[in-house]
Amino acid sequence: MNGCNKMFPFIKNKGECRFQPEQHRLGNKNKGKIIYLIEEDNENLGFFAMYRRWIEYLYFAHICRYVPVISAGEHFAYRIAEGKKRTNNAFEYYFEQPAGISIEEAYKSNRVIFSEVWHRQMVELILLGKYDCYFYNKRYLYMMSDIVRRYVKFNRTTWNYITDGINRLGIKGNRVLGIHVRGTDFRKKFNDHPVFVSEQEVFGRIEHVISKYTYDKIFLATDDKSILNNFITRYRDFVCNYEDVLRSDNMQSVIFHKNNRRNNRQLLGLEVIRDMYTLSFCEGFVCGMSQVAVCAQMNKLARKEIYQNIEVIDHGIYKNNRNFHRCQI
Numbered sequence: 001m002n003g004c005n006k007m008f009p010f011i012k013n014k015g016e017c018r019f020q021p022e023q024h025r026l027g028n029k030n031k032g033k034i035i036y037l038i039e040e041d042n043e044n045l046g047f048f049a050m051y052r053r054w055i056e057y058l059y060f061a062h063i064c065r066y067v068p069v070i071s072a073g074e075h076f077a078y079r080i081a082e083g084k085k086r087t088n089n090a091f092e093y094y095f096e097q098p099a100g101i102s103i104e105e106a107y108k109s110n111r112v113i114f115s116e117v118w119h120r121q122m123v124e125l126i127l128l129g130k131y132d133c134y135f136y137n138k139r140y141l142y143m144m145s146d147i148v149r150r151y152v153k154f155n156r157t158t159w160n161y162i163t164d165g166i167n168r169l170g171i172k173g174n175r176v177l178g179i180h181v182r183g184t185d186f187r188k189k190f191n192d193h194p195v196f197v198s199e200q201e202v203f204g205r206i207e208h209v210i211s212k213y214t215y216d217k218i219f220l221a222t223d224d225k226s227i228l229n230n231f232i233t234r235y236r237d238f239v240c241n242y243e244d245v246l247r248s249d250n251m252q253s254v255i256f257h258k259n260n261r262r263n264n265r266q267l268l269g270l271e272v273i274r275d276m277y278t279l280s281f282c283e284g285f286v287c288g289m290s291q292v293a294v295c296a297q298m299n300k301l302a303r304k305e306i307y308q309n310i311e312v313i314d315h316g317i318y319k320n321n322r323n324f325h326r327c328q329i
Contacts, residue, residue: 021113021116022113023111023112023113024111024112024113024114025110025111025112026106026107026108026109026110026112027107027108027109027110028108028110029105029108029109029110030067030101030105030109030110030111031110031111033067033109033110033111034064034065034066034067034111034112034113035066035067035069035101035106035109035111035112035113036057036060036061036064036066036067036068036069036112036113036115037069037071037103037106037107037112037113037114037115038054038057038058038061038068038069038070038071038115039071039073039114039115040053040054040057040073040115040117041072041073041074041075041076041079042075042076043075043076043077044077045076045077046077046253046255046272046291047077047078047255047268047269047272047273047291048272048276048290048291048292048294048295049291050072050076051291051295052144052291052294052295053120054070054091054152055144055147055148055152055298056119056120056123056124056144057070057115057119057120058070058098058147058151058152059123059143059144059147060115060119060120060122060123062147062150062151066113067099067101068098068099068151069097069098069099069101069102069103069105069106070089070091070095070097070098071089071091071103072089072090072091074088076090077255077256077265078090078093078255078265078266078268078269079265080093080263080265080266089103090265090266090269092155093155093157093158093266093269094154094155094157094158094269094270094273095152095153095154095155095158096153096154096155098151098152098153127139127140127143128140132192133192133317134192134193134194134289134290134291134294134317135317136294141294141297141298141301142301144298145298145299145300145301145302146302148298148299148302149302149303152302154273158270158273161270161273161274162273162274162277162278165242165274165278166274166278166281169219169240169242169278170240171217171219171240171278174216174217175214175215175216175217175283176215176216176217176218176219176281176282176283176284177206177209177210177213177215177217177218177219177282177283177284177285177286178218178219178221178278178279178280178281178282178284178285178286178287178296179202179206179218179219179220179221179222179231179285179286179287180220180221180222180275180279180285180286180287180288180290180292180293180296181197181199181202181220181221181222181224181227181287181288182194182196182197182222182223182224182288182290182292183196183222183223183224183226183227183248184223184224184248184250184252184253184254185252185253186288186290188322190318190322191318191319191320191321191322192317192318192319193317193318194288194289194290194314194315194316194317194318195289195315195316195317195318196288197288197289197313197315199227199230199231201313202286202288202313203234205286205311205313206218206286208311209284209286209309209311212309213284213308213309215283215284217238217239217240218231218235218238218239218240219239219240219241219278219279219282220239220240220241221241221242221275221276221278221279221292222241222247223247223248223253223254224247224248225247225248225249226249228241228247242271242274242275242278244271245271245275246259246261246264246267246268246271254268255268272292275292276292276295276296276299277296277299279292279293279296280296280297280299280300280303281300282307283307283308284307284308284309284310285297285307285309285310285311286310286311286313287310287311287312287313288312288313288314289312289313289314289317293312297310
């Protein structure tokens with residue numbers, strides 16, 4: 001805890017918070033524990049933007065020695081309509097609760113602290129010098145990967161979906177170069193979003209990498225049909241991808257597309273999780289700036305692995321008055 005204490009002066013040596021957030025007595029369960037109820041649901045966030053927020057709240061809870069419980073609320077973009085799923089907590093579509101405590105039990109606990117936005121913003125501000133951003137650094141990646149290793153566990157449905165997908169992809173035993181290219185709404189140049197990286201620029205980076213390192217396959221993760229088609233045209237059998245993924249054929253993010261697939265929103269979450277985790281298993285990585293790319297690096301480090309080589313194409317962040325909101329898409 002000593003390293004954390006230096007970074008967060010409100011933490012005592014025993015790991016207790018000096019500022020003492022308000023505690024709520026909601027019942028008699030879990031006496032002797034402080035339950036930290038993480039609740040944030042932003043309808044404008046993609047899956048891994050929200051994932052990073054959950055990790056940052058978990059980091060805050062870890063430092064303060066709170067017991068975390070996570071709830072993805074009714075506005076979370078990947079949530080299925082109420083009553084159509086076993087749980088109304090969309091976090092639990094994909095993950096186990098970090099401490100094995102359910103939302104129902106948390107709301108009957110003796111000492112409960114509710115998360116506040118500034119908790120995670122403080123983590124970002126101290127580690128990165130800014131908050132609500134795509135930016136990251138090595139220290140941030142290593143600290144957040146430790147949180148992933150400690151607290152983030154896929155549930156059985158998600159883990160089976162990932163492992164079945166990787167098996168069907170047929171990349172086991174091969175040296176694979178992972179590629180992640182964001183298209184769709186990234187082309188619209190929204191404020192505080194990364195500058196769009198075209199597949200033509202990615203091709204150049206790929207060919208530079210494969211001229212120096214030996215790879216058997218390229219694995220492509222993209223949300224954009226035209227990008228996928230251009231990769232297949234150029235690389236043919238050298239490129240592989242998941243074929244059962246919903247992709248967009250315009251500049252609208254897939255999460256905001258209307259689609260009649262059963263449990264479409266849950267499936268979109270599963271698809272992007274599988275893409276991210278498959279990227280984390282590749283030996284090399286070429287990508288633009290994106291939350292998926294950040295979280296793939298984080299999950300690889302969580303397994304105490306590193307990429308043989310990584311090329312992140314970063315042209316900075318747009319600064320304009322084109323503020324993102326789903327109603328504009």
